[in-house]
Amino acid sequence: MRVLLTGAGGFVGQITAKALLDDPKVTELILTDIVEPPVPHDAKYRDRATVVKADLHDAANDLAAKKPDVVLLLHGIMSSGAEADFELGYRVNVDATRTLLFALARGRPGVRVIYASSIAVYGSPCPKRGLTEETPTTPESSYGCQKIICETYINDLTRRGKIDGLVLRFPGITVRPGKPAAAASSFMSGIIREPMDGKECVVPTTNRTWRMWVSSPGTLVKNILIATRLDTSSLARHRRVVLLPGFATTIDGMLDALAKVGGKDKLDLVKLEEDASLKPLFDSWPEEYDNSFGLALGFKQDDSFVTVVQEYVDGLKQTNGTAH
CATH class of the missing domain: 3.90.25.10 (UDP-galactose 4-epimerase, domain 1)
Structure with missing residues (x-):
């Protein structure tokens, strides 16, 4: 299995890369980010990693030409950063994502694409508890709006048979090591x-x-890996959203x-x-959210x-x- 991972230099990108490079079924892992991402030093199969320093706006066609079997879209400007810099947030979170998605639709039709979305898509006047994948999305941040836009791209391209998409709405992820991120939830x-x-x-x-x-980083990575091999045949082609259990x-x-x-x-x-x-x-x-759909699909909870x-x-x- 050849995997393309965007946002590979970030925290989630790095821990996901480590897990993929420990998996003998992954024959090649293409790590890409705007700054050259490191290959996790303690990964079992480090020699299977290929590093591509690139702006997705410029490199989308070249990345699609590498014919990945699975694409993990983990890049992005976090919530506070997207709110502080409106244009940068849309350039990275929307424009770069759309550019790569369309390149994949042309150059690698049917590829499994897993998109990292967020519970930031919800806002008032939604209920405080019991939210599901069907609850109307009313984001109150630019970040949440950007996620909804890209979710729609994933759903439409999947409906048209261009990709085999899956949207994962992440809970808040804690505990993250290192310096505080540019997120309100840091x-x-x-x-x-x-x-x-x-x-x-x-x-x-x-x-x-x-x-x-919330969810732990370890459980998040387990769920991302589950998504790479999930049987999506029972899912509606125009609705590919899953709330990851938290x-x-x-x-x-x-x-x-x-x-x-x-x-x-x-x-x-x-x-x-x-x-x-x-x-x-x-x-x-x-x-509080309803975990039942995600758990029924086999995703895990802390x-x-x-x-x-x-x-x-x-x-x-x-x-x-x-x-x-």
């Missing part, structure tokens, strides 16, 4: 990551019972997990400070936020030899 990782590194984290809300819908947690739930896994002393490093500019966005986010934090701490130990 504190969902910072609330664990920074204290575990001995640093202070400022959470932009004082609502300790506010519910967030679960609800609160600020209190996150802090409890931090104390349980990292120690109660870590709680002193978390400060809750209301950010009025973000409150309308946070208030627009639904609290057990609890404690297991999510434990996964992160175990990863720190493997990388650094210890966790603070």
